[in-house]
Amino acid sequence: MVTDKFNPEESTLDQDPLESDGLNLDPQGLIEKDPINLEVLKKLTGQSVLSVDQFDKELVLEVCKFAALLESKEIAKSHPLDGKIIITAFFEASTRTRLSFESAVLRLDGKIISIPEGKSTGQAKGESLPDIGEMFNAYADCVVMRHTDTDAIDEIMHNLRVPLINAGNGTGEHPTQSLADWFAILKWKPKLKGKLKPENRIHLGILGTPGSMRAVNSFLRMSLLFKDSIKKISLISEMADPLGEELTEKVEKSGIEVFISNDVNDVVSDLDIIYMNSIAFLGDSYKSLDSRFKLDENTKMKDDAVVLHPLARLDELDPMLDGTHHNLYFTQAHGAVFVRQALFISILNRFHKIPKDEIQ
Amino acid sequence: MVTDKFNPEESTLDQDPLESDGLNLDPQGLIEKDPINLEVLKKLTGQSVLSVDQFDKELVLEVCKFAALLESKEIAKSHPLDGKIIITAFFEASTRTRLSFESAVLRLDGKIISIPEGKSTGQAKGESLPDIGEMFNAYADCVVMRHTDTDAIDEIMHNLRVPLINAGNGTGEHPTQSLADWFAILKWKPKLKGKLKPENRIHLGILGTPGSMRAVNSFLRMSLLFKDSIKKISLISEMADPLGEELTEKVEKSGIEVFISNDVNDVVSDLDIIYMNSIAFLGDSYKSLDSRFKLDENTKMKDDAVVLHPLARLDELDPMLDGTHHNLYFTQAHGAVFVRQALFISILNRFHKIPKDEIQ
Amino acid sequence: MVTDKFNPEESTLDQDPLESDGLNLDPQGLIEKDPINLEVLKKLTGQSVLSVDQFDKELVLEVCKFAALLESKEIAKSHPLDGKIIITAFFEASTRTRLSFESAVLRLDGKIISIPEGKSTGQAKGESLPDIGEMFNAYADCVVMRHTDTDAIDEIMHNLRVPLINAGNGTGEHPTQSLADWFAILKWKPKLKGKLKPENRIHLGILGTPGSMRAVNSFLRMSLLFKDSIKKISLISEMADPLGEELTEKVEKSGIEVFISNDVNDVVSDLDIIYMNSIAFLGDSYKSLDSRFKLDENTKMKDDAVVLHPLARLDELDPMLDGTHHNLYFTQAHGAVFVRQALFISILNRFHKIPKDEIQ
CATH class of the missing domain: 3.40.50.1370 (Aspartate/ornithine carbamoyltransferase)
Incomplete structure (x- = not known):
């Protein structure tokens, strides 16, 4: 075990924790001479993200470019999700994906209500997904859901009136x-x-x-x-x-x-x-x-x-x-966190929170 | 599945997510010509909410009227629970009730420590509720507890010195x-x-x-x-x-x-x-x-x-x-979130955070 | 059950919830005529806390004195962990320790991503701790981990590049x-x-x-x-x-x-x-x-x-x-919360957030 005494010469705070083994790439390459087109990103405002089939190439590019901006600049300091609550409803448990979404929200100063796994929910008592969706309307501004059932997305959308992000539905999609x-x-x-x-x-x-x-x-x-x-x-x-x-x-x-x-x-x-x-x-x-x-x-x-x-x-x-x-x-x-940040800002229409000189 | 492309004409952000199927009622009707009586609500300050038997009709009315105010105005922006920590201890698991309380706290800018279910706790190792209560004193300003045992309320109150809200105790109450x-x-x-x-x-x-x-x-x-x-x-x-x-x-x-x-x-x-x-x-x-x-x-x-x-x-x-x-x-x-907001503000005595013109 | 009506004469908000049964001690005794030595505490900056063997007596004393300061003054109001995210990864479940860490973070205005128990994680699908550590680099500024395996600390440290606090590893340590x-x-x-x-x-x-x-x-x-x-x-x-x-x-x-x-x-x-x-x-x-x-x-x-x-x-x-x-x-x-606050501020180098007159 690493039980050496503390060594101030080796403070991890001086390093970039995203500098991993393998390829380390500069996100700036994606936005150089190719500014973000806000009009395209605004297609996402107020929308649910359920399937890749909703996207065209132009929108994929703008989301990735926005993620590149968020990775290269300290945009978080302008608190883009201030006052917004996101539910992470992982009826199918997952560390990595749940934490990636929650980190994205918290970095932007949003708030999280977390359902880390399905057994601790009313679903165990037999509550239906449409009813759960109806409740979520009162609790949050956006819902991220993962579920073992492919049909779960259709079911919860029946009553849900805040945007839903599909974080994996059975054998369905993971956009x-x-x-x-x-x-x-x-x-x-x-x-x-x-x-x-x-x-x-x-x-x-x-x-x-x-x-x-x-x-x-x-x-x-x-x-x-x-x-x-x-x-x-x-x-x-x-x-x-x-x-x-x-x-x-x-x-x-x-x-x-x-x-x-x-x-x-x-x-x-x-x-x-x-x-x-x-x-x-x-x-x-x-x-x-x-x-x-x-x-x-x-x-x-x-x-x-x-x-x-x-x-x-x-x-x-x-x-x-x-x-x-x-x-x-x-x-x-590592980039998944920034892609999810880009989605939350776009879906919840918080572009005005981004400093003007960073975005058109 | 709803896999149409994104349609900015149908942004959910323009809708009120509380506009559900069924009756939609204006909370203003409850407070018209009947201003909130703060002196009555102050009876709740520093108190635990364990049973309906603690309430008289006057207090029920004022809590409901305060909830109506919170539903009709954007009081949340004054951060009424700023700096306060609430533990949601759901030793009996529940989605809806836990999320309702957590949403109420987060909307008012309070913070949450969540126990989503009993198996992940020291209780599994045999820790007693009085000991858990003693610990909670150091961790939070208020505790919300649900438990399968009717006696759980009595037990945790033995050592708890911050206010407790009973969110359901066995066959007991759910005030x-x-x-x-x-x-x-x-x-x-x-x-x-x-x-x-x-x-x-x-x-x-x-x-x-x-x-x-x-x-x-x-x-x-x-x-x-x-x-x-x-x-x-x-x-x-x-x-x-x-x-x-x-x-x-x-x-x-x-x-x-x-x-x-x-x-x-x-x-x-x-x-x-x-x-x-x-x-x-x-x-x-x-x-x-x-x-x-x-x-x-x-x-x-x-x-x-x-x-x-x-x-x-x-x-x-x-x-x-x-x-x-x-x-x-x-x-x-949907109204449950506002009732719980009214309780937190009253119990934790954060009335001064509500704009003066909204409340006497 | 305590079902008396509400009694404003007995508001718990007028009491100090840390005034428990048993000994109640003034933390000031620890820092009187013995100011905190910041240079010693800075040894912790950017470091992981894995074993007691990393500490000498001087550092133990300064951490305890800093905890005494945090217990006696309302330092929290200066938001020392503002913008920082801490993961509490309790692969071995625990109420008390997890809540103690989470309360420490929230009191200082940091943010929490919580893993309340091991079954809801990718580990259940067979994900390795080095891979989990690699992910954590992108999600947070510091990780607190408890695990049933004594070797878990060594494993996650393989890829982790943000500081780790060992909150108990099998039959190993709990520094x-x-x-x-x-x-x-x-x-x-x-x-x-x-x-x-x-x-x-x-x-x-x-x-x-x-x-x-x-x-x-x-x-x-x-x-x-x-x-x-x-x-x-x-x-x-x-x-x-x-x-x-x-x-x-x-x-x-x-x-x-x-x-x-x-x-x-x-x-x-x-x-x-x-x-x-x-x-x-x-x-x-x-x-x-x-x-x-x-x-x-x-x-x-x-x-x-x-x-x-x-x-x-x-x-x-x-x-x-x-x-x-x-x-x-x-x-x-009760003191554990302040010790953990002292560690977070030291590890994440947030001393500048403490009012100058409180600390050298």
Whole structure:
């Protein structure tokens, strides 16, 4: 154990805690010569964020650019969420996602009412989600909900009249995760914002099955918006038809080439981005992936390939990769707080709290 | 799922989230030409709220009037609970009630330390409630407690020296619920504040057993204070003697006529107010009520009858009634936040934080 | 039940809730003619607090003196932790300790993200502590962690780059408890700060086994720093060799005489301080102590002996002692909030927020 005496020469307060192992990227690259377009962000005002399908590419870009601003400047000092209450209703428990949302709110001086897990709620007595939604109207200005049931979003929306952010619904979607994913990707290669020549477009690998993995589902949907910078998507899944009818049609419409495999080693040496996730939903429980879907130091990645993972991870992603430049997943995790800050400010229309010279 | 693109024309921020299905009532009716009497409210300063029996009618009225003020004006901006810490100790878990209290505190700029359920506490290691109370003295300015044991209030009061609010103790009481109940009733018919001619008095129906349902017990006790506006109370219960000795005596003293039945259909067509609750305590668990105690669209209510329910509900109250003018229960639920705000400001003596022109 | 009407003559707001049964001590005694030495406290800036072994006597004294200042003055009004977020990660559940830390933070206007118990976390999905630590870097400015695993501290420190406070790790340590223990002892006898003549030194009794009881382990380690005011330590334990090799060597180096027994009655009549704890760790569960390690009204203590207990207690410490002047344990518990305040201000370097005339 680290039981040395205190050493003022090594104060952690002089360091930036976001300087993690792996890639550390300057968010300024995303907003240089490309000021934030407030009119686009205002589309979010008073709105619920339920699905990636609500977003177009322009809005994804502006949310990520706003997150970049919030990461680079100390905007928090202007107390953008002053007086606002957000409920974090995690009927499906989660440390990382709940804490990420709560940190985003508290950094902006908002207040939190927390439901850390479903057993401590009236749902245990049989209360319905529409009734819970009706109650929430009186308690808060915005609700963040995670739930094991895919239908939970539809149910609570029945009576909810304050904006809802979907933080994961069963095998459905996890749209704010996708925004965090693309925030990391765009920090890594800001030129993906535009239209690339075919020979410069990237090859994106996704390990997982959209039908049973909500982060994968949402990420794939958002990636289709970037068809001008992606030449090919390789999907590595246990399923013969991991896309299903609706997604197959969407992918075909996008014009992006698709390749499907059940072993990551088939394609890994050609991938620019490898997106992976540890767990698949099976009813109310989880299932972890087998060895054909794992990355470690021996995986033959391109030298400049980056790995994304929404974490928590199990053994599919070897911590030996943490110290390498393939590690974009720590940046991805840290950036999620700023993406969520951008969403709260936009949804609750608190742009006037941001200093004028920072934003148009 | 609602996955349409964002539509700025339909921003929820332009709506009042308290505008629910059912009756929507203007709280101003309660305070028009009847200013708040601060001297009465000051009786609460530094006091614990344990039982309805501590209240007289005058104090109930002033708490409800203060809640009406807090609902109609943006008093929160004067930060009435600034610097105050409240512990919400829900040793018996509950979403709705805990969140209602926490929202009340946060809206007034107080701070919350939350115990969302009993298993995560020292009680699991065998810590006694008197010891927990002794600790609480050092941690907070006020404690809100819910507990499965009826005796829990007595036990924690042994050492507690900051005010306690009883948020439900076993089969005992739930006094702040009754204040929320009567706040809704008085918004509905402000004339019930005074003395009505016998022919104008109302017929109150209560579905449930006071001995095993704390919300019913407290509501009945508080209703007896309104003997000048209630002509008859009909109690619909499975029990032959749902009142027991002490309550029977209290009811007799009030002079209100009492009728006891075991089927709501016996009396429902004559009731002005129908108060119901879904669950009865049986030891540490719950028991739901059978069909003789249910309301739905086919129940032959008076046209202007209103239904109260402290929620959460099970199937005894059909959601088909939500959209009708019988639905006073949503108003009742939303008003609970303001009643609790009124209590905190009164108990912690923060009247000086309310702008002078709003209050005498 | 206390169901009298409200009685404004007995407002609890006129009382000091810290005025408990037992000894009530003026913290001023600790700082009179002995101003706080800020240079010593600054050793803590940006540092993690993991073990008592990091402390020397001088630093223990300054932390206790700073706690005494915080207990006597209303320093909180200068908002020392304004804008700072602290995570209270109680993977091993606890009411008292979590609430004590959260109250300390909130009183100083910091913000809390709370993990009330381990089951509601990503750890349940198999997330590793190093990964959790990596996430925490993005969420907060300081982390307080309690964990059932002794190794948990080492694991999370692998990636954590914000300061960590160890609030109890398995059978390891509980260093902030020891600071609270010595804060109470020094308030009781401020002269223990200095070097006493041998005949004035005290006899310290410890009931418990350092190897399986972390509070006892940390308390013993800190007590060895006070070798100039302790003449003898009596250890009452079920184990023949309760100290083990490393601690035996440490104790021998200190020059303090040690006596080991398995019955408190062997030595209790000569003890000045009796330190006890209720529970020993056995793997993930607890074991309570038998009758040879209990105190009640019949125990033949010295008239001016004091009892310390980190609470929660079971039946080893009879509540009949609460009302006696032997009871230093309530003062000990209440003081813990101020010790933790002192740590947060020091670790996060917020001394500039304390009014100049209060501190050098």
